[in-house]
Structure formats: structure tokens, C-alpha cells
Amino acid sequence: MSKLDQHFKSMISDHSGSVPDDMWSKIEKELYPEKSKRPIFWILLVAWLMAISATLYYFLKTDQNEAGNQVSALNLEAFKPKVVAEFTESKIQNTTKIEENKELRNQPALISKTRTQVTKRELSQVGTSINSVSIQDGVTNKELVEFTTDSKEFLKEIVNLPMPKLNSINSYKEEYYLMKMARRSNKNRTECPSFSKEVAGVMLDLYYSSEFGLRSFGIQNGNDAVNEYMQLREKTESSLYSFSAGLRVAIMLPINAGLKTGFNYSQINEKFTYEDPNSRQVKYIKVIKYIYENGMVVDQVEQYDTIEVAGQANIKVYNKYRSLDIPLLLSYEWAGKHGFYFSGNGGILMNFGFNQKGTILSDSTHDPINISSSNPNREEIFETSLGVSLYASLGMYFNLNEHFDLMVEPNIRYNMNSFTKSSYPLSQKYVVPGLLTGLRIKF
Amino acid sequence: MSPLMVNSSSVYELIQECLANNRTAQRQLFEIYAPKMIIVCRRYVRLDTEAEDVMQEAFVKIFRNLKSFNFEGSFEGWVRKIMINTSLKYISKKHFQNESTTLSEVNEESVEPEILYKLNEEDIMDLIRSLPDGYRHVFNMYIIEGYSHKEIASMLGIEESTSRSQLVKARRILQDKIINLQKIAI
Structure with missing residues (x-):
């Protein structure tokens, strides 16, 4: 080998050059191609739509049955003979008179008596021929039980309600209407707790939740060398007041349970402070x-x-982690006293959009880097979708009027998946407690 | 971190971590060898962007086939060989046309040692990269990597004699260029 050869070899063989910053991320993408989350998202979406459809179908079917003229058998064992007997004892005579004067039922002169007559007739049937009674309209067994057991209170309410039509005296459909009206009425509500809330129905909740994101870092890939980096991130980033807002439709079934779904926007705020x-x-x-x-x-x-x-x-940047989710919650609601009622909710939030804005320290250089989704030169640190989060809450509602309720709901959300990609050394998860306040619109 | 700064045992530990799909270890291994390997690729592939593509492809091959490394020889040598093979494969795909060049009769001794030692790494890289493709590959493989003409002939799919003659021509071109630099300097 000549001098020239030796000189060239010695100069070049260990020579180093600069490598493009994004090369590792390109290699990583080839080594670990991201599995498309779309199919899972679509499966969840289809499941969600099917659940909604099934619930709506069930609910509407129930409603149709109630409005129809089908004869449904009454579970006679559900009636409490004591209550029935107690009531019928005092009123049976008047009822008998009405039964005897059927021809007068449709006459205007009887309008003032109609409200009591309707109820009396039913009670008389229960009291006099209990083995053969059947109800003409679609009032459910449970409601009839309530009707019968609280018959005194019910009558107190029902006598004060306007009667829609005289010629409907004969129809139990109108009786059911009266019953519903009584339930919705504010009058005597405190006297009749079991009727203080509409059990079934479709409602719209509009809400704003004050929250605080409790962040936790974890080491991914099991490398202890990133401990120092994790401590730096914990030191430079602190949690701030955060919030969620959204709307959700509550479809409550007559069994007091139902489904709540809609759209939820969440924003976790943090402050990045760094002294260079x-x-x-x-x-x-x-x-x-x-x-x-x-x-x-x-x-x-x-x-x-x-x-x-x-x-x-001195660098100070306000970081924001924003997510859009579809809540899918199972809910159970129960009546309280004095216009209050309560709910327990639990389920999942399906994320369909996530982005971030702000600055954190780089895992490689420990210098501040811009992580904003809008920054085309950002490092590929954060996910674009968060998958599924868990959600639980306890709600308290106050009935304002026939159409509106106020709601307060302490809640907690847990992000099951890390905000960061698996290629990033640290996982970043959140538990977010919050206090939701809002307005319920009843249809 | 330069490969010189890590001993073979710590490299082997890193490789074991990489085999367990530890991405942080893979990244560390990449960061150790990439600065050196990008120069290897640039010596074979003319354009920087192409060299980067080749290195990316080579590293993917390295991580996918890491289990075939037997932990006996130099890991850097193994990595370098994959870089060279990937570069040559890339070049062969591009079907480079034979480039012709005029060679002047230059005696090696006419190159002044002073001017030779004034050349820095970048100058030498530029000189090597200015060589026609075939000459450049043989020069790189024989002089820098230390392959024999037999190995070069096998890897490039040429005759041994062709490899030898191309090396001679590559040397002459380089000497010619250095003399020209010398004249400019004077």
C-alpha cells in the first residue's frame, strides 16, 4: 500500500459525519409499523351504534305498547290488598253508583266528577273482582303497583289536574296520562317521593366539568437510564386547572337504568418552566x-x-393536552326527596381525536423542544389517539321544573393508555378527578 | 457516542437488549454507529440523500437480522459490511452507466507529501466521491475496507483483473486531482 493509500485510509476509516435528526424515527417506523387503530375504532363505533339502536328500539317499543290498546295482564300479587281494601272501603259505594249510571258518563254535567271517577272505577274493579281484572292500556305492572300502593297520594294529585277530554273517561289510556301528569307535576311532590322523578325518558345533559389532571410517568422498555430524564420532566412540568365540557343524551329505561352517550371535549393544562x-x-x-x-x-x-x-x-410555557371522546356510560338513577334525585354512572370514553401543544424536555438532549401538533418538525412523541378511558361518577340532580333539572356530578376519569408512543422512553398517563355541573333538559 | 468509547462487552449487552426488542437500546446502538456509517455510505453512494436512504435501509436490516450476529467478531465490522452490501445493491439497482475518464500518465512520486497532509477529511471525501463509480467502489473496498481483489470481484460481480485495473486507475485519478490542487495552491 502506497503512502497515498495509507494516508487516505487513516484519514477516512474512522471519519464521522452528521446524521439527520429524523433518521431514527424513520427506522423505527419501518421496524415497528404502527398498527392501524382504525379497525378497533370502527368496531367500537359500530358496537356503540348498535347499543344505541337497541336501546332506542327497546325504549320506543315500550312507549308504543303504552300508547296502544293492547290488553296486558296485571300481576295481581303485586297489589297490596291492605291498601286496596282500605281505599275501596270508603269509596266503593260511589263507584257502584257510577257503574250503575253508565249512560251519564259522557255527559258534560259530570266533568267535575271525572277525575275521581276514573280512579274510583279502577279501584272498584280491583276491590270487587280482583281475580278477573285486567288493564286496557299499556301501564306497566310496576307502575300499577306504585299506583295502587300510593293510591291515596296519587288521588290527591290527580284531582287537581285538568282533564283533557270528557269522552275519554272510559279509557285507561287517559288514566295513564293523568298518572304521568301527576308525576310531572310539582304539586305535592314532596308528599309523594316515588313520583318525584320521571323514571324513563330521553334527556339531554349539557355540562362543564372543572378538573385537575394527576399525571404519572412510567419507564417504558424497562430502561432505568431514563430515571434522570423522568425526574427532569417531573421537575419542569406541573399540573394546572383543567376542564371538560360536552353534551350527552341520557336514554333511561323504565327500570331506572339507561345509557348515556354524546361528545366530550377535555383539556388537561400544565405549566412547563425551565431555566437555561x-x-x-x-x-x-x-x-x-x-x-x-x-x-x-x-x-x-x-x-x-x-x-x-x-x-x-427563563422559559414558561402552558402545555395543553386536548382530547375529543364519545362517552358510553351505563347509568342507574333513583329518586330522592324534595325534588332531588341521584345517579350512578360508569363506563368508557372512546377517544377519536387527540393533540397537544407546548414544550417539554427532549429525551435525548434534555433541552426544551416544541411538541405542538401543529409543528411539522416536532419529534414523534405523542399518540394521535388515546384509545379507551374509564369513567365513573355519582350525580345529584335537582328538579327545577317540568323541562329542566340542575345537575352536579363528582367524577373521575382514568386514561388507560399512555399519551406517549411506545417508542418514547416514558409513559405518560393521567387520573383526572373533576366536578361536573350542568343542566338536564327533559323531553 | 463514538464506537471507540464503548467497549465490546457493553456493545454486546446493548445487542442483547436489542434482541429483546428494547427500543431504547436499539436507538443507543444506532446513535453509536450511525455517524461513522453515514460516511461509509457516502463513500459509495454519490448523493447525500441517497446515502441516507441506504443507511436507513441498512440499519433496518441490521436490527431485523441481529440474531444472526454470532457475538464473536467485531460488531462494527459486521455493521460496516451490511452498509457496504446495501450500498452496492442500491448502486446496482440504479444501473449506473460506465463513466469514461481521461487518465494522464502521472507518477505517484510527483505528489508532494506536504500537500497530501494538508488535505483534511472532507477534502479526501470529496476526492474519493469524485471518482467514477466503478473505480470508487474498488478503491473504497480495497484501500479503506481492506477487502482482497478476490472478495471485491465476488461482491461486485467482476473479474479480479478488472478490480486490479480499476484500482490502478482510481489511484491515478486521485493523484491527478491532488497535483491539480497542488498547482492551484502554488
């Missing part, structure tokens, strides 16, 4: 030189320059 003692600030300088001739400015030349100023930079 070796910061160098670049300042741009514009120098204007004037050319004088006989004491007059005849021309000017502009020059631009930059200077670097060394010093400590």
Missing part, C-alpha cells in the same frame, strides 16, 4: 449610515447585523 443558564439570545441590529455632502444628508445605507447575548433564559 447558558442561553444565547440573538439580537438583530439595523445600522443606518448617512452620507453627508456640504452638511446635508444626500444618501443613506442600511446594514443589518446580528449579535448574540449570553445570559439565563
Whole structure:
């Protein structure tokens, strides 16, 4: 080998060059192609739609049955003979008279008596021929049980309600209408707790939840070397007031249970603070030189320059982690007293959009880097979808009027999946407690 | 971190971690060898962007076939060989046309040692990359990597004699270029 060969070899063989910053992420993408989350998302979406459809179908079917004229058998064992007997004892005579004067039923003169007559007739049937009674309309057994057991209170309410039509006296459909009206009425509500809330129905909840994101880091890939980095991130990032807002439709079945779903927007806020003692600030300088001739400015030349100023930079950035979710919650609601009622809710939030904005420390250089989704040069650290989160809450509602209720709901959300990609050394998960307040619109 | 700064045992530990699909270890291994290997690729492939593509492809091969490394020889040598093979494969796919060049009769001794030692790494890289493809490959493989003409002939699919003659021509071109630099300097 000649001198030239030896010189070339010695100079070149251990020579190093710069590598593009994004090369590792490209290699990683080839080694670990991201499995498309779309199919899972679509499966969840289809399951969600099917659940909604099934619930709606069940609910509407129940409603149709109630409105129809089908004869449904009454579970006679559900009636409490004591209550029935107690009531019928005092009223049976009047009822008998009405039964005897059927021809008068449709006459206007009887309008004032109608409200009591309707109920009396039914009670008389229960009391006098209990073995053969059947109800003409679709009132459910449970409601009839309530009707019968609380018959005194019910009558107190029902006598004060307007009667829609005289010619419907004969129909149990109108009786059911009266019963529903009584339930919705504010009158005597405190006297009749079991009727203080509409058990079944479709409602819309509009809400805002004040929250606080409790973050937890974990080491992914089992490498202890990132402990120092994790501590740096914990030191430089702190949690701030966060919030969620959204709307959800509550479809409650007559069994007091139902489904709640809709859209939820969440934003977890954090503050990034960093002191860089070796910061160098670049300042741009514009120098204007004037050319004088006989004491007059005849021309000017502009020059631009930059200077670097060394010093400590205090960086403060407000980070935001935003997500859009579809809640899918099972709910159980029960009546309380004085216009209050309660609910227990649990289920999942299906994420279909996630982005982030702000600054964190780089895992490789430990320098601040911009993580914003809008930054095309950002490092691939964060996921674009968070998958499924768990959600649980206890709600308290106060009945304002026939159409609106106020709601307060302490809640907790847990992000099961890390916000960061698996290629990033740290996992970043959140538990988010919150207090939801809102308005319930009843249809 | 330069490969010189890590001993073979710690590299082997990293490799074991990589075999367990530890991505952090894979990244560390990449960061150790990438700066050196990008130069290897640049010596074979003319354009920087192409060299980067080749290195990316080679590293994917390395991580996918890491289990075939037998932990006996130099890991850097193994990595380097994959880089060279991937570069050559890339070049053969591109069907480079034979480039012709005019060679002047230059005596090696006419190159002044002073000018030779004034050349830095970048200058030498530029000189090597200015060689026609065939000459460049043989020069790189014989002089820098240390392959024999037989191995070069096998890897490039040429005759041994062709490899020898291309090396001679590559040397002459380089000497010619260095002399020209010398003249400019004077």
C-alpha cells in the first residue's frame, strides 16, 4: 500500500459525519409499523351504534305498547290488598253508583266528577273482582303497583289536574296520562317521593366539568437510564386547572337504568418552566449610515447585523393536552326527596381525536423542544389517539321544573393508555378527578 | 457516542437488549454507529440523500437480522459490511452507466507529501466521491475496507483483473486531482 493509500485510509476509516435528526424515527417506523387503530375504532363505533339502536328500539317499543290498546295482564300479587281494601272501603259505594249510571258518563254535567271517577272505577274493579281484572292500556305492572300502593297520594294529585277530554273517561289510556301528569307535576311532590322523578325518558345533559389532571410517568422498555430524564420532566412540568365540557343524551329505561352517550371535549393544562443558564439570545441590529455632502444628508445605507447575548433564559410555557371522546356510560338513577334525585354512572370514553401543544424536555438532549401538533418538525412523541378511558361518577340532580333539572356530578376519569408512543422512553398517563355541573333538559 | 468509547462487552449487552426488542437500546446502538456509517455510505453512494436512504435501509436490516450476529467478531465490522452490501445493491439497482475518464500518465512520486497532509477529511471525501463509480467502489473496498481483489470481484460481480485495473486507475485519478490542487495552491 502506497503512502497515498495509507494516508487516505487513516484519514477516512474512522471519519464521522452528521446524521439527520429524523433518521431514527424513520427506522423505527419501518421496524415497528404502527398498527392501524382504525379497525378497533370502527368496531367500537359500530358496537356503540348498535347499543344505541337497541336501546332506542327497546325504549320506543315500550312507549308504543303504552300508547296502544293492547290488553296486558296485571300481576295481581303485586297489589297490596291492605291498601286496596282500605281505599275501596270508603269509596266503593260511589263507584257502584257510577257503574250503575253508565249512560251519564259522557255527559258534560259530570266533568267535575271525572277525575275521581276514573280512579274510583279502577279501584272498584280491583276491590270487587280482583281475580278477573285486567288493564286496557299499556301501564306497566310496576307502575300499577306504585299506583295502587300510593293510591291515596296519587288521588290527591290527580284531582287537581285538568282533564283533557270528557269522552275519554272510559279509557285507561287517559288514566295513564293523568298518572304521568301527576308525576310531572310539582304539586305535592314532596308528599309523594316515588313520583318525584320521571323514571324513563330521553334527556339531554349539557355540562362543564372543572378538573385537575394527576399525571404519572412510567419507564417504558424497562430502561432505568431514563430515571434522570423522568425526574427532569417531573421537575419542569406541573399540573394546572383543567376542564371538560360536552353534551350527552341520557336514554333511561323504565327500570331506572339507561345509557348515556354524546361528545366530550377535555383539556388537561400544565405549566412547563425551565431555566437555561447558558442561553444565547440573538439580537438583530439595523445600522443606518448617512452620507453627508456640504452638511446635508444626500444618501443613506442600511446594514443589518446580528449579535448574540449570553445570559439565563427563563422559559414558561402552558402545555395543553386536548382530547375529543364519545362517552358510553351505563347509568342507574333513583329518586330522592324534595325534588332531588341521584345517579350512578360508569363506563368508557372512546377517544377519536387527540393533540397537544407546548414544550417539554427532549429525551435525548434534555433541552426544551416544541411538541405542538401543529409543528411539522416536532419529534414523534405523542399518540394521535388515546384509545379507551374509564369513567365513573355519582350525580345529584335537582328538579327545577317540568323541562329542566340542575345537575352536579363528582367524577373521575382514568386514561388507560399512555399519551406517549411506545417508542418514547416514558409513559405518560393521567387520573383526572373533576366536578361536573350542568343542566338536564327533559323531553 | 463514538464506537471507540464503548467497549465490546457493553456493545454486546446493548445487542442483547436489542434482541429483546428494547427500543431504547436499539436507538443507543444506532446513535453509536450511525455517524461513522453515514460516511461509509457516502463513500459509495454519490448523493447525500441517497446515502441516507441506504443507511436507513441498512440499519433496518441490521436490527431485523441481529440474531444472526454470532457475538464473536467485531460488531462494527459486521455493521460496516451490511452498509457496504446495501450500498452496492442500491448502486446496482440504479444501473449506473460506465463513466469514461481521461487518465494522464502521472507518477505517484510527483505528489508532494506536504500537500497530501494538508488535505483534511472532507477534502479526501470529496476526492474519493469524485471518482467514477466503478473505480470508487474498488478503491473504497480495497484501500479503506481492506477487502482482497478476490472478495471485491465476488461482491461486485467482476473479474479480479478488472478490480486490479480499476484500482490502478482510481489511484491515478486521485493523484491527478491532488497535483491539480497542488498547482492551484502554488
